[in-house]
Amino acid sequence: MTKDERALWALDVMGGIDAALVEEAEQPPRRAGRRIVYMAAVAAVLAVLAVGGAMMQRRDVTPPVETSTVTASTAPVIDSGPIADQAAQVRWNGVYYEMMHNVGSMQPGEALGVVEFDDTVSCMNETNVPKDDPRWDDITLTASNVIPVGGTIFACEGYSPEWRICGYGANGKFYYFSRTGLLNAADALVGRSVSDFFPAVDQIKSIELVGNNGVPVGEIDDPAKVADLLQWFVEGATFISTDERKSARTDDERQISLHFALSDGTTTGITVYNDQIGGWLGYVRLPDGFYDAVCAALLYPGGDYNSDYDFDYGNTSANNIGLMGEYTGEYEDFTVWLEGSRLYLGSFHGSDRRVLLTDDAAGDIRIEGLDTYYRTTAGAIARITYACPGIGSFYSLCNKGVDMTDFITAQEIIDPGPYVRFQLRLGVRWTLDADGRLARNGEIVAESVRGFNLDAASVVYATANGAYRRAWDGTVVQLSDTPVTAINTSGLYIYYATETGEVHRVRCDGARDELLGHQDCRKIEYGYASGQPFLVLLAPDGTASLITDGRRYVVGEGITDIDSTGSTLSVHYPDGAKASTTVYLYPLDYEYGSLHIWGEHVTAYDQFR
Amino acid sequence: MDDARIVDLYLTRDEAAIAATADKYGAHLRALALTITADAPAAEECENDTYLAAWRSIPPHEPRDYFWAFLARLTRHAALDSVRARRTAKRAGEIVELGDELAACLPAPESIEQTLDNAALADAISAFLRGLSPAERTLFVRRYWNLEPIAALAKRYGMRESRVKSTLHRLRGRLRTHLEKEGFTI
Incomplete structure (x- = not known):
């Protein structure tokens, strides 16, 4: 090793230090004034305590910081993910194609060339080919981490090879790939016409509109309207550069995706970001009026919050990513979660940096602004309020081990209850008591209720007489007239389970009630992973099943409760332990192509019917 | 947008992840790359390489709690490679000198x-x-x-x-x- 090589090697070694040290070095250097801020926060706490009086049922405002090691039985667990180390892909003609999972009845076409370079890499370190090999930088080389060097790349019958290609993997299986819209792939299309690639619109019969967290928000099922809308897009949309997209970005963008199936069973989708810009293969400038036409087809009246509701504003009984921003002008995230009856604040994802907020929590946690709400073990509704640290981020301070209890200004019971379930949205309390009374801010709106859920536009609830949806304006729609045991909502669709073991999906306006399959359920959760929705059903015997694409996978047994937020699934056990995992419906380890959960591939399933 | 949310966009293969990353950390990553390379076009290239590398490595990685460090490490790696490729440049000499101190x-x-x-x-x-x-x-x-x-x-x-x-x-x-x-x- 030469002197220069040794010097660069030393810097490489330094590059491997703990990520937390790198994060810490990004924080502003400490200044003398910082202590003053802390003191001010403590003073604020004391002031509030002094004037709180009888209205505030103060709890221990300085609970001890928990520094003990998280035990295996109670630790929040995030699995390490699929065993594949990178997305399965091909680079051809200078752009990247990523593996398709729904290949329908596509057929290979003409041969296009052969793979010249194996670009299998690990995240930080080279594996197969040294990182200083000049071929890494030569994007004209056809490369893949799936199709071996020398393997043939084929076009797909009926599609432009600039959109879809295919070939045999090293394992002898045949794979299809679709162009990604990333970076050079997107910019390479500038000046081209969408009509060069877009499939014939008359083969598309319906369009589903999906919000930016996978929540369906509308549909267009009139084939003539579908054809008109898509033809408008094909004829009027033009590809633009990434830079042009950036300059046309607006703060209030409401992303909507148009999902549709082609005649061979494969799917694709157009995304609209605002009234000017959309995406399909790359970024496009939309025809005038196209965005408004899409918005006119929205059926779910969730308003601006609808697409973010479940992710950022969801009620869960286990964990909740909250937002705080009233004082700093910037939203900052922090996480509150439950272990047994202990409510913690801190870094949920595998860190031991956490602060015990209270030890009497039963669940139903929700964060709004600077307030965290929860249901106590006695069934009351409690609220913890924070003062903003005012320097750095709340989350970062917690991660550094700062005692965040200094920033708690109030811990109070806001409703003594008792309740068995609680949800809150924008300050409005929804509670269910043991006698089945569903109340809005204490005012009873329904009786004999077995379960309920909020979404951004309504509350849905299950009773012995059926399922109901009550919009914020008070309008009630009966969705089912048979006894219902569990219910959940996800934008346009509401899912419910009947006493007779049927699981249904019905549109929020009561139209299109559809039997999905049979299973006894006491809770239904909705999730979204790998671009695909899924349901998790909890059976009375504690078996949890994940339902997607007509398949039912058993994902746990002996479970008392389930939560799903986005692609994260949490399950609870009788001893109070909880475990969480990320759901991969199409794991990147292309050898399997099945559900990946709890760090393993789940290949056993039955048809959900 | 908070880091956990951006990482989830990567996990669901939503290309909006790239835009969100660029919005939140683009300038910062470019500055890091510029510090190392002392070359603006090279720094921009390192920034783009970072997005592509992040897209390719999330999943399996899920850097919700250390997203900045994760991205910065990718940028640093790309920038040092860029310096290696231009060993005759003045900045390369400075970087080698710095590495020599550590070595x-x-x-x-x-x-x-x-x-x-x-x-x-x-x-x-x-x-x-x-x-x-x-x-x-x-x-x-x-x-x-x-x-x-x-x-x-x-x-x-x-x-x-x-x-x-x-x-x-x-x-x-x-x-x-x-x-x-x-x-x-x-």
């Missing part, structure tokens, strides 16, 4: 493929850094991880340049002693 207190590798030992060595350096005061720690990290010039560090920490140099010299000596105690032969 003097590390054990001599037998070969450049000493990957496994490198990981153990990085862990030992992390342990050493954790034992320092926050000010010493961040100074060391910003010098040898971010590869920041002495003048920039002096300005950031309100110190004279000579004091920055002497502090770093002392810390390198302590690192050498720490590694020797840990059983590394230097």
Whole structure:
């Protein structure tokens, strides 16, 4: 090793230090004034305590910081993910194609060339080919981490090879790939016409509109309207550069995706970001009026919050990513979660940096602004309020081990209850008591209720007489007239389970009630992973099943409760332990192509019917 | 958008992840790359390489809690590669000089493929850094991880340049002693 090589090697070694040290070095250097801020926060706490009086049922405002090691039985667990180390892909003609999972009845076409370079890499370190090999930088080389060097790349019958290609993997299986819209792939299309690639619109019969967290928000099922809308897009949309997209970005963008199936069973989708810009293969400038036409087809009246509701504003009984921003002008995230009856604040994802907020929590946690709400073990509704640290981020301070209890200004019971379930949205309390009374801010709106859920536009609830949806304006729609045991909502669709073991999906306006399959359920959760929705059903015997694409996978047994937020699934056990995992419906380890959960591939399933 | 949300966009293969990353960290990553490469077009290329590398490595990685460090590591890696590719450039000489300072207190590798030992060595350096005061720690990290010039560090920490140099010299000596105690032969 030469002197220069040794010097660069030393810097490489330094590059491997703990990520937390790198994060810490990004924080502003400490200044003398910082202590003053802390003191001010403590003073604020004391002031509030002094004037709180009888209205505030103060709890221990300085609970001890928990520094003990998280035990295996109670630790929040995030699995390490699929065993594949990178997305399965091909680079051809200078752009990247990523593996398709729904290949329908596509057929290979003409041969296009052969793979010249194996670009299998690990995240930080080279594996197969040294990182200083000049071929890494030569994007004209056809490369893949799936199709071996020398393997043939084929076009797909009926599609432009600039959109879809295919070939045999090293394992002898045949794979299809679709162009990604990333970076050079997107910019390479500038000046081209969408009509060069877009499939014939008359083969598309319906369009589903999906919000930016996978929540369906509308549909267009009139084939003539579908054809008109898509033809408008094909004829009027033009590809633009990434830079042009950036300059046309607006703060209030409401992303909507148009999902549709082609005649061979494969799917694709157009995304609209605002009234000017959309995406399909790359970024496009939309025809005038196209965005408004899409918005006119929205059926779910969730308003601006609808697409973010479940992710950022969801009620869960286990964990909740909250937002705080009233004082700093910037939203900052922090996480509150439950272990047994202990409510913690801190870094949920595998860190031991956490602060015990209270030890009497039963669940139903929700964060709004600077307030965290929860249901106590006695069934009351409690609220913890924070003062903003005012320097750095709340989350970062917690991660550094700062005692965040200094920033708690109030811990109070806001409703003594008792309740068995609680949800809150924008300050409005929804509670269910043991006698089945569903109340809005204490005012009873329904009786004999077995379960309920909020979404951004309504509350849905299950009773012995059926399922109901009550919009914020008070309008009630009966969705089912048979006894219902569990219910959940996800934008346009509401899912419910009947006493007779049927699981249904019905549109929020009561139209299109559809039997999905049979299973006894006491809770239904909705999730979204790998671009695909899924349901998790909890059976009375504690078996949890994940339902997607007509398949039912058993994902746990002996479970008392389930939560799903986005692609994260949490399950609870009788001893109070909880475990969480990320759901991969199409794991990147292309050898399997099945559900990946709890760090393993789940290949056993039955048809959900 | 918070980091966990952006990482989830990557996990669901939503290309909006790239835009969200660029919005939140683009300028910062480019600045890091520029510090290392001292070349604006190269820095921009490193930034783009970072997005592509993030897209390719999330999943399986899920850096919700260390997203900045994750991205910065990718950028640093790309920027150092860029410097390696332009060894005749002035900045390359400076980077080599900086690496040389650090190498003097590390054990001599037998070969450049000493990957496994490198990981153990990085862990030992992390342990050493954790034992320092926050000010010493961040100074060391910003010098040898971010590869920041002495003048920039002096300005950031309100110190004279000579004091920055002497502090770093002392810390390198302590690192050498720490590694020797840990059983590394230097």
